[in-house]
Amino acid sequence: MIVVTGSVTxxxxxxxxxRRLSLEHVRRSRQEPGCISHAVHVDCENPLRLVFFEQWADRAALAAHFAVPASGEFVRAVRSLATGATTLELYDASKLEKL
Structure with missing residues (x-):
């Protein structure tokens, strides 16, 4: 599984x-093949910071998501509303059974 975290202030x-653009993006992304979860949250310490958390089945599903034209349009639109750089981090993860 691939975990994606990101944020924009x-x-x-x-x-x-x-917020509106982010919710539209999240709802659309949830319908894509390989999307396990996709969410956006408001940071409790900085209410102008939106935080994204996503889970994708594999790298191919994530690559397909990045290739969707609406995904690129979303990134460009949100960057134009930002006060600084956006963040995006990708993690290759596997679920651990009970320790």
Whole structure:
């Protein structure tokens, strides 16, 4: 499984637009093959920071997700609302059974 984390901090006047775009992106992404979960959250310590958490079945599913034109459009739109750099981290993970 591939785990993706990301975040973006937006300007106060763009928060509602960023939130709307993020929810649209999350809901669309959940329908893609190989998407296990996809969510966006508001950071409790910085209410202008949106945090993304995703789980994908494998690298091929994630690559297909990145190739969807709407995914690229979302990234470009949200970057235009951001106050600084966005983050994106990918992890190759496997579920651990009870320790």
């Amino acid at each position: 937006v300007r106060p006047e763009t928060f509602e637009e960023a």
